[in-house]
Structure formats: structure tokens, C-alpha cells
Amino acid sequence: MKPTQVRLGGGGSTPGKHGVFLGGWGNFGGMKQKGIISYGVAPNRQYPLAGAFHDAIFNTWRRFSSQVLYWAPATVAGYYIMNWAIERNEYLNSKAGRAEFAEEE
Template identity: 75%
Template sequence: MRPTQALRGGGGDAPIGKFNKYLGGWGSFGGMKQKGIITYGVSPNRQNPLAGTGHDAIFNTFRRFSAQVGYWAPPMIAGYYIMNWAIERNEYLNSKAGHAEFGGHDE
């Protein structure tokens, strides 16, 4: 059985493209060959995928933390002191001394 034109890997006579020219398969679209491109490769058994991860984990984490701490630390500190003041104020107003000073009414 003969496969259809779409299932074949190529087909130089298939009229596809703007000027009825087959553009080529994946990765070769009918253009000129590239010159001057050099590709280097390293075999998988010669690679070290975890090279420098310990060093980068320490210093990159410090760099990112120091760059962002100015954005979240002041609101956290302000929120802590406001919440601490509110808790102490609530405890005072609900104590015997607070009831004696304000007579059961808040300021």
C-alpha cells in the first residue's frame, strides 16, 4: 500500500508554500546552507550537571534576598509593631485598670 503525500517524509513535487515550492521538512526550509556556524558538544558522560550548585545556592540566594528585603521587611516590621500595640491596648482596655479609667467606654 502506498502512503499518502501528507504521510511521506518529503515529496519534492508537493506544491506547498507561497510560490508553489516545497519548503522542506522540519529544520530545512529550502533556504541556503548556513556557513560559519560552529557547534560544539560534550558527551553526557563527561558533563557534571551539579557543577557549582552549592556555591550558586549560597551566593545567589543571598543576592536575591538582599535585593528584595527592602520591599517586604519594612511592612512586616510596621505590621508587627502595630499588631503588638493593638494587642497590648486591647488587653489594657479589657483589664480592671482599663475599666476603671474609661468606665467601660473606649476613647
């Protein structure tokens, strides 16, 4: 007959005997796990911002250059149209503009 997991977990038995392990919950001192691999990096080998500034510059340039043709023409056209409209408004509200277009209103 095979002992149950609760029996293997300890309880009243003394640890150290074959098949008896310390602790019933959380696997305190439990059996060795197989197939679990863990990796670690030494604190003096960790560089959390290594290459971040370099990558930020080139990634920003790559993204900017791929998108500039979508928004730059509209921005330039909008600037020139707005500039023309402001100058036209200032002229029409000036003394010369009112004199030229007074009879049209």
C-alpha cells in the same frame, strides 16, 4: 533525465549501486547528510549539579539584598502596630482598663 526521490529510495533495486539506497521511509541507510552537526558529552564528563549549591547561595543572597528594602520596613511597622494593638486590647479588657474607661462606654 533525473531519477525521482522515490527511485533513489530503493524499492526493487539492490542496495550498493550508485544512487540506490536502502529503505523508502525514515532514510534507512540513506545518503550522508551535509550541514548537520551534532555534539555529545561523555557520561564521565557530565556533572548535572556542578556548582548548583554555590550558585544557589549567592543568587539567593543577591535577590534577597535587592528586595529587602521593599518589604522589611512594612514588616517591621506591621509587627510593632500589631504588638501595640494586642497590648492595648489586653489592657482595655483587664480589670484596670475597665475601671479606667468604664464611664466612656
